[in-house]
Amino acid sequence: MKKPLVHENPRKNRVIKELVDGKRFATQLQTLLQQPIADHGPVSADELLLKIWRSFSEAITELNTWGLAFQIEEVDQADSGDRKSKDSTSELKKKKDKQGGKDRRGCYKRRKTSGSWMRESATVEDGCAWRKYGQKNILNSKYPRCYFRCTHKYDQDCRATKQVQIIQENPIIYHTTYFGQHACNSLKITKHEMMIISQSNHNPMVEMESPPFEIKPKLPNSDAIHDSTVKEEDQESNKVQRDDVSNDVSSTMDSNLWQNFAHDSIMADHSSYFERIISSDMEDFDKFSDFHFDEATENL
DNA sequence: GCGATTTGACCCCA
DNA sequence: TGGGGTCAAATCGC
Numbered sequence: 001m002k003k004p005l006v007h008e009n010p011r012k013n014r015v016i017k018e019l020v021d022g023k024r025f026a027t028q029l030q031t032l033l034q035q036p037i038a039d040h041g042p043v044s045a046d047e048l049l050l051k052i053w054r055s056f057s058e059a060i061t062e063l064n065t066w067g068l069a070f071q072i073e074e075v076d077q078a079d080s081g082d083r084k085s086k087d088s089t090s091e092l093k094k095k096k097d098k099q100g101g102k103d104r105r106g107c108y109k110r111r112k113t114s115g116s117w118m119r120e121s122a123t124v125e126d127g128c129a130w131r132k133y134g135q136k137n138i139l140n141s142k143y144p145r146c147y148f149r150c151t152h153k154y155d156q157d158c159r160a161t162k163q164v165q166i167i168q169e170n171p172i173i174y175h176t177t178y179f180g181q182h183a184c185n186s187l188k189i190t191k192h193e194m195m196i197i198s199q200s201n202h203n204p205m206v207e208m209e210s211p212p213f214e215i216k217p218k219l220p221n222s223d224a225i226h227d228s229t230v231k232e233e234d235q236e237s238n239k240v241q242r243d244d245v246s247n248d249v250s251s252t253m254d255s256n257l258w259q260n261f262a263h264d265s266i267m268a269d270h271s272s273y274f275e276r277i278i279s280s281d282m283e284d285f286d287k288f289s290d291f292h293f294d295e296a297t298e299n300l
Numbered sequence: 301g302c303g304a305t306t307t308g309a310c311c312c313c314a
Numbered sequence: 315t316g317g318g319g320t321c322a323a324a325t326c327g328c
Binding site for chain 2 (some may be wrong): 315316317318319320321322323324325326327328
Binding site (some may be wrong): 103133134138139145147149161163 | 316317318319320321322
């Protein structure tokens with residue numbers, strides 16, 4: 001089977017470019033670190049690290065989007081047969097409702113871990129508008145897992161979802177797993193905010209931020225126990241944050257989360273954080289097993 | 301009234 | 315077979 005030329009796919013070119021850039025920045029960083037600090041030029045190690053982060057995250061995001069496109073294509077093909085599938089759009093939802101009275105709840109294809117990426121931080125806030133659609137107690141886990149989908153799932157056919165679970169208390173750490181790529185415009189972050197993020201010295205692992213939702217253990221009469229005052233305050237404060245972010249629509253970050261990753265990682269543990277994300281995303285490379293980087297980079 | 305959250309039901313798949 | 319992901323009716327809050 002004839003291998004397609006690299007130049008035929010702009011998305012592939014973009015991935016290659018980001019990876020090549022990342023490699024170049026990593027080489028620069030290596031050179032920089034081998035020199036005495038006094039000999040360091042105008043570019044700092046932190047800046048280079050941020051650039052490396054950006055390049056790899058952009059590449060990962062691109063691959064995720066790409067992988068999702070493959071998945072959608074596969075599902076579409078499956079739908080042409082008698083395979084059951086979920087419908088995301090309201091149009092299809094209405095169509096589904098007309099098909100007999102049988103309850104279709106729980107009728108879905110279990111997602112694969114590939115195409116996902118993880119984040120561990122003291123905050124669950126990521127600038128996106130999420131809507132909680134479920135919560136489950138997980139076996140051998142002290143805390144329940146919360147399920148979120150993008151608020152714009154139906155109006156903009158955005159398939160991004162995330163799962164949030166507390167993995168540690170004191171300090172509280174949320175483990176967030178993201179699935180799919182935002183197809184909506186829910187994330188708005190300004191360049192100014194980016195500068196603040198990248199230049200910030202405060203540690204998010206120390207700064208405790210109230211979540212925009214409440215992870216509560218499933219207890220009998222939990223409604224009676226529930227402190228609504230606290231929740232409302234949390235919701236209000238988070239509403240303000242979201243409003244602040246969404247007020248400026250001049251700069252839309254479509255391929256987004258790298259800022260959060262870079263921010264958290266620089267403030268926390270660089271290498272382990274990178275490994276965590278890469279370990280989940282490397283599975284995507286299986287889809288591109290026929291991809292030859294040496295051959296591709298020669299064509300750049 | 302509308303959007304968000306809660307929670308039991310449902311079913312896929314490891 | 316049962317854990318886990320999603321749906322959707324009921325409920326809540328503004």
